[in-house]
Amino acid sequence: MFQRIRYRLLLSYLVVFASLLGIFAIAVRVAFTRSLNEQITDKLTAIGKGAAANVEFEKGRLKIESDFRPQNLIADRQALQWFDPQGNLITQQGQAILNLPLLPSQIIQIQTGKVPIQAVTVPIITNDNNQLVGYVRVSQSLEEFDETLEKLDWGLGGGIIITLVLSGISGILLTHQAMQPIESSFQRLKQFTADASHELRSPLMAIKINALVPLEYPDEIGPKDAEKFQAIASATNQMTRLTEDLLLLARTDKIPTHNWNTLNLASILENLIQLYQPQAEAKQINLKFQLIGNPQLMGDAVQLTRLFTNLVENALNYTPSKGIVEIKINRVGSQLYVNVQDTGVGIAPEHIDKVFERFWRADRSRSYWSGGSGLGLAIAQAIAQNHGGLISVTSQLGVGSCFTVRLPAS
Numbered sequence: 001m002f003q004r005i006r007y008r009l010l011l012s013y014l015v016v017f018a019s020l021l022g023i024f025a026i027a028v029r030v031a032f033t034r035s036l037n038e039q040i041t042d043k044l045t046a047i048g049k050g051a052a053a054n055v056e057f058e059k060g061r062l063k064i065e066s067d068f069r070p071q072n073l074i075a076d077r078q079a080l081q082w083f084d085p086q087g088n089l090i091t092q093q094g095q096a097i098l099n100l101p102l103l104p105s106q107i108i109q110i111q112t113g114k115v116p117i118q119a120v121t122v123p124i125i126t127n128d129n130n131q132l133v134g135y136v137r138v139s140q141s142l143e144e145f146d147e148t149l150e151k152l153d154w155g156l157g158g159g160i161i162i163t164l165v166l167s168g169i170s171g172i173l174l175t176h177q178a179m180q181p182i183e184s185s186f187q188r189l190k191q192f193t194a195d196a197s198h199e200l201r202s203p204l205m206a207i208k209i210n211a212l213v214p215l216e217y218p219d220e221i222g223p224k225d226a227e228k229f230q231a232i233a234s235a236t237n238q239m240t241r242l243t244e245d246l247l248l249l250a251r252t253d254k255i256p257t258h259n260w261n262t263l264n265l266a267s268i269l270e271n272l273i274q275l276y277q278p279q280a281e282a283k284q285i286n287l288k289f290q291l292i293g294n295p296q297l298m299g300d301a302v303q304l305t306r307l308f309t310n311l312v313e314n315a316l317n318y319t320p321s322k323g324i325v326e327i328k329i330n331r332v333g334s335q336l337y338v339n340v341q342d343t344g345v346g347i348a349p350e351h352i353d354k355v356f357e358r359f360w361r362a363d364r365s366r367s368y369w370s371g372g373s374g375l376g377l378a379i380a381q382a383i384a385q386n387h388g389g390l391i392s393v394t395s396q397l398g399v400g401s402c403f404t405v406r407l408p409a410s
């Protein structure tokens with residue numbers, strides 16, 4: 001049980017941490033991409049302005065100054081293109097040439113493709129009369145940009161994985177440390193229950209014996225006193241059962257597995273049915289049994305009998321007369337499924353999660369029988385878990401309930 005809590009704690013811790021790291025990584029990446037983009041744009045604008053300054057306007061035509069060498073301005077993986085005001089290409093220089101038409105309204109153009117290219121368009125304006133004479137478009141291949149981003153991604157990804165592994169390890173240590181006091185106080189509580197119920201056994205036995213003695217001499221005590229002694233004896237019986245149940249619950253995880261045998265579940269259930277047949281007949285309940293497959297398993301016969309006794313008792317107790325209680329064993333692969341189905345009062349949907357809780361009982365006015373303590377299903381659940389199995393329940397109020405026990409077959 002604690003193991004599961006520990007795993008869940010660790011998992012939620014890691015999920016929260018991983019999402020925080022993820023958000024952080026996305027923020028870093030977005031900020032980095034944006035500033036890198038701005039840098040490229042600024043650089044290309046500066047080159048474009050430099051190139052625009054080196055043109056002359058002659059007889060209505062754009063002329064590049066003779067001593068201007070564009071290769072001085074542009075680096076590897078960059079290119080320069082000159083356009084007239086109508087957007088027709090005049091000349092171009094460089095390697096990363098954009099094939100898109102010039103769009104003067106769009107300062108930044110990006111060409112996607114095998115090698116992405118980014119371009120910045122700068123208008124050429126004459127100094128003397130502020131006339132637009134053409135455009136310079138500077139472009140740069142984004143290969144380097146992508147490489148840088150890829151490196152960043154690897155760095156961030158690697159960093160996140162390493163941080164998660166490290167925080168996972170420290171999380172294991174921390175959850176272990178955090179659970180330790182809870183675990184030990186739980187163990188102490190369990191030990192206390194076990195000790196208390198153990199200690200209660202002998203005084204209860206003494207009360208019971210002493211209450212029964214006067215009943216053997218009915219002539220010496222009046223019928224009124226006899227009734228009282230009878231009440232003491234039956235209350236003591238109930239308390240004895242309760243302490244036995246508590247003791248069993250406190251010790252379920254300590255039950256040794258060395259007295260496990262190969263058992264036939266069918267014979268256990270057939271014996272139970274024989275035992276409860278008279279009770280069923282008295283209530284005019286039809287108690288049925290059905291077997292499919294070989295129901296062999298490893299387990300403790302006493303405990304498993306106890307488990308199914310609780311289920312059959314419940315089914316009989318919470319089913320009104322003329323009802324049906326059906327027990328089915330089914331083998332599916334390596335699992336045995338035992339269904340105990342009744343046509344009884346059923347369990348309300350809001351109560352269905354509570355039936356396996358200790359001391360929980362549905363509304364007493366609805367309970368057909370009030371002899372129990374509400375530990376029966378908690379014990380059944382503990383025994384099933386002890387055998388590597390599980391109990392589940394489906395129920396409909398007023399229609400009936402079906403308890404299913406899954407146990408590993410052998």
Ligand SMILES: Nc1ncnc2c1ncn2[C@@H]1O[C@H](COP(=O)(O)OP(=O)(O)OP(=O)(O)O)[C@@H](O)[C@H]1O
Pocket residue numbers: 310314315318342344345346347355360361362363367371372373374375376377378401
């Ligand atoms: N087959 C069933 N049909 C309807 N209600 C059920 C059925 N089985 C259990 N319940 C409900 O679940 C409660 C808990 O059952 P559980 O067996 O743990 O306790 P109990 O039968 O009341 O007492 P105990 O078994 O300790 O003598 C019951 O009081 C009852 O309200």
Ligand SMILES: [Mg+2]
Pocket residue numbers: 310313314372376377
């Ligand atoms: Mg019960």
